[in-house]
Structure formats: C-alpha cells, structure tokens
Amino acid sequence: MKIALFYGSTTGNTEDIAEIVQATLGSDTVDLFDVAEESLTEAAAYDFVILGIPTWDYGEIQSEWEDVWDDVDEIDFNGKAVALYGLGDQVGYGEWFLDAMGLLHDKVLARGGRMIGYWPTEGYQFEASKALTKDGKQFVGLALDEDCQNELTDQRVKQWLEQITAEFKGA
C-alpha cells in the first residue's frame, strides 16, 4: 500500500503529525507532500490519500492550503480513499474548532473521494465546528488539539492509524 500525505502547516504542528504518521506506517508506505512546495496533482498516482489541515484566524483555512484551495477542485478523487486530520484549539477558538477540516472534507467528497477516518467527538469540548458529520456525532477526520490536549495526541494518532489502515483496505 502506498499513501500520499499532503499537509500545510504554519507553526509546525500539522507537519509534526505528518512525520509521526510516516514514521509509524513506514517511509516506504507514506510519501509526504508539503502543499507549500508540491502540487496536489501528485495525488493522481495514489489510491490512498491523507490530508492534514489546521484551522486559522476564526475558522479560516491555513494559508498554504488557501493558496492551493482551487486546485483541490481539479483533482479527481474517484477510486481514492481519503482520510483527513485536523489541528485546532477547542478552548481558544471553540466556535470555529477544526472548521478548515470540514471545508476540505466537503470539497474532496464533492470530487468523488471515499471518505474514511471519521472520529468520535467524545473527549472534546467546543462550541461549534464545521468538521462534524450531519448527525453531529462524529468529526469528519481525526481531531487533534496540540494547544489544549497535546498529551492525548500520540494515543489518538496511533488509534486512528489502526482505524484507517483497516478502512483503506475496505474492512
């Protein structure tokens, strides 16, 4: 299995998670692409894609993701399984928690992606989020909060990687 992981990161947290994912699943399995430097069209060669995106500035998309935002609409995600992880701050920005992950999810879904890696909302406290499923019971990807819950990150990532590895295989 080959996985392409695209991320954008302003202060390095989303990048750190990308490196943990690569170290956990193996550098022969996961290829990393910083959207600041590499084109999303690289995704064409992969059946499995992970996208990492933090939310900035009251529900906005992180700036390097913003630069390639329209390019997402040019990618054909049909036949690809896509998992998202988002970084946010549920205390400082609880009205916009992980909004960018939700916005990215909807774009990829509209382009035919098989979305996987949904994640329970238990254990988080926030006011509102655009990153919830329609029934409000799950996040549309792994929810990480390095500002307020960084002690939970390693375990969350480990558990989510087990989940998406099974889901990538169609289990």
Ligand SMILES: Cc1cc2nc3c(=O)[nH]c(=O)nc-3n(C[C@H](O)[C@H](O)[C@H](O)COP(=O)(O)O)c2cc1C
């Ligand atoms: C000025 C500023 C605005 C932010 N706005 C949001 C926000 O609207 N929603 C959210 O969930 N997190 C918000 N955050 C938290 C970041 O998403 C969080 O710190 C994240 O880990 C940054 O990831 P990065 O280091 O990969 O850029 C904000 C942080 C800062 C400093």
